[in-house]
Amino acid sequence: MTFLDPKIWAGSVFDGSWTTPRAGDAPVVEPATGHELGRAGTAGAEDVAGAAAVARRAQRAWAATSYEERAAVLRRAGRLFEEHAQEIQDWIVREAGSVPGKAGFETHVAAQECYEAAALASQPLGEVLPTARKRLSFARRVPVGVVGVIAPFNFPLILGIRSVAPALALGNAVVFKPDQRTAVCGGFAIARVFEAAGLPEGLLHVLPGGAEAGQALVADPNVPVISFTGSTAAGRRVGEAAARLLKRVHLELGGNSALIVLDDADLEPAVSCGAWASFFHQGQICMTSGRHLVHEAVASEYVARLAAKADHLPVGDPATGQVALGPLIDADQRDRVHRLVTDSVAAGARLAAGGTYEELFYRPTVLADVPVAAPAYAQEVFGPVAPVTTFSSLEEAASLAADSEYGLSLGILTRDVMKGLTLADLVPTGIVHINDQTVDDEAVAPFGGVAASGTGTRFGGAKANIEAFTETQWVTMQGDVATYPF
Template sequence: MNTDFSRIYIDGEWKKGSSDKTVENVNPFTGEGIVTIQAGDKDDLNEAYEAAVRAQAEWQKELPQKKRAILEKVVTVMEDNKELIIDWLIKESGSTAMKAEVEFGASINIVKEAAGFPFHMEGKIMPSQTPGKENRVYRNPLGVIGIISPWNFPFHLTMRSIAPAIATGNGVVVKPATDTPVTGGLIFASIFEAAGLPKGLLNVVAGRGSEIGDDMVTHSAPRLISFTGSTEVGRHIGELAGRNLKKTALELGGNNALVVLEDADIEQAVESALFGKFYHQGQICMSLNRILIHRDRYEEFTERFLELAKNLKYGDPEEKSTNVGPLINSDQVERILKDIEASVEQGAEIRLGGQADGNVLEPTVLTGATNKMPIAENEIFGPVAVLIPFDSEEEAVDMVNDYSFGLSGSVHSSNIERGTSFAHKIHTGMIHVNDQPVNDEAHMPFGGEKDSGLGRFNGEWVLEEFTTLKWLSVQHSPRDYGPFISQLK
């Protein structure tokens, strides 16, 4: 398996990018450079897409067992190189060792799930309203899929698109985030190359969004753009794709809430909230943005939450006991600190943390906040917990639904049916009773509503995104076209 990630990967070849710009890969904890990559430009991108088109024409005709065998080999290559992958996740994306281990496992599950997809490309034989006709429906690959990957869970969220795209007979071009060009892109070229994937099917062009971002979408080759990232960028991609009549699979931002009803098990709710808020520094689209607690249990919850949050270990992500590592870059730290400051000016109180050392932001807890303060209204994407009281279940529903996002959520109640009833009232793509919102299973539909995105990943649902249907009819006996033809004879 190639471990020199200083070059981009096009048509089965590792090559120097053609741009005069570079992608500087930096460790977010130490600030030290990891690798410098000569960036790809529009010519490289065009070459990559053309390679994918050529390779896909043959790949779609390949036997399903051959496609499955490649993906099974991918699992083996990943397992053989687990330490390498985890090391890169830690040093490039700031993942703690605990988070990197989970991300690796989730990615393995995605590939294993996708390995069965070549045998799920099923069609139908259906009746016809025309005598002597047989209707057939075929499921075919789209052709080429463009993937723009994120920096927060780069390995898992990129594999979530690559594996099913390859499994369903498509070619792929990946543009990784510039903060994680390896774990969000180039490492997959190495893995799939080692697994024996035919040349040209998977191409990775590391480059700046300002130089090749729009062209990733507008190029004539891709029929679908898979993007995970901010709603702002997702809107732009959607507009570009719409003008070019392309499909999109967009997993965007969230303003996820955990709701603690008055009959909740407080210990269970606190533990759920700690994980849902501080796991991977809160840099997950599903992370908790707001923790809403019934006023009758607010003090009890807050006391216990602070008691445990004080024990969170933060700092070096390479230390196995670290709970909270660095944010991806200084811009994220500054943005969050501004929202904290503005919210404090409006009456919120910092009960824990609130300071940063480099890119490490202390686990922070705010009380006395309202649902309209910046730290609640804006997607935090960092280790800041906001505890907000409510007085009634109806008020809690309104507070959760008050914003235009609808990705994930959670509710705690000792009455399962009550919790389920509450969950049905929340406008979101995913929600969990007596748990927290950070859940992702390879066989379950993943995606959001409203400003949180379009489409669904995982399981049978991703087949709908990455394939298309063709109606083919067969006229077994001569068709009678009635007077249109008879009057001509």
């Protein structure tokens, strides 16, 4: 039996062991072919409530264990991601429609997230405070208890493990709802890793499900912190529900990131950056460059080169051929992408490449002369579309880049890096890459957006993870019981 053999998880969810959920099951579908790869358990509200109650009971003993024990589990988890990387990658390719290189990146980052989380367990978690009285006064960070994690389909492994691993390392239990469409590579792979790594039972619950499960997780009284990655529309609903319950919620949401190409940029690498930024994983990435802002002096050549590259990128089943783009996740997403493209052409954009599809395979698309009001420019497309518009000055570039409800990532391509940094200072954004495109992630780097892209840096690096998954507690100690004039 292989590590992710369907016989292990068929019809099941994970709560320390593999159990049959009350809400039934759903097909695991390969988007490239439409074939059913198995059936995964589907969690409903009752399943979430039961898991959260178990997690709360199990968490206290876990928080009381030595940091060495928690770190050892995380190190073993990292090694297991490496040992079973190929099998997990095969599932990412087939279930998420990813090309093999992207799948390899996911397993690499998943292992690194576990190793960084292992180091997190031994980080200093407090500070001694000054006090006007004869006592010891200090602040310490304590686990929040149970962390609810909700992750999407596009980078299912990374976007789940980046919250699961640090939350566990810091002494919390986790109830994790992966997207039903990537239940295996984004959910059960994590469950199997921690099961094999020796995580005590009851601390990790993996419950694929739909909106009902997500709503139940946000509302559950045993879950004080929610870590959500997904669309801005869904994130707003999560944030509103959590706020009514006075829960802390970490939101990493959508984006419509700008890639700014200045007139002094070397166009050959600039076009490579632009193609990767919009077409990698079929554009189904929150950091995708949704707006190419190109100086008018080089825009014509940039569009011609980008369109030529798009026309030559192979699209197909990543499990059976050497392709650059695989399928979109489902027909609803394909139809939305195509509608945004056709509506933008109707609004005045010029179709320079692509704009066609077969089944779920959408050709990489370049739109030139795009009006800023065109749907594919103004909205997050989440598909392989590169809208290009021009500017004539740095001030105009900054104004265009900043004119968005989103603020996730920004790329600036120029030979003058100080000019690039000056330009970046004018654009509200959580991430800036000078002389690189907008899509990147590292386990050690703080990650998060501003405005409609989320509630700021809540993932990555020791400081952000400690802030996300612990509470601050003030403690004083003195030798004798205090006396008062009452």
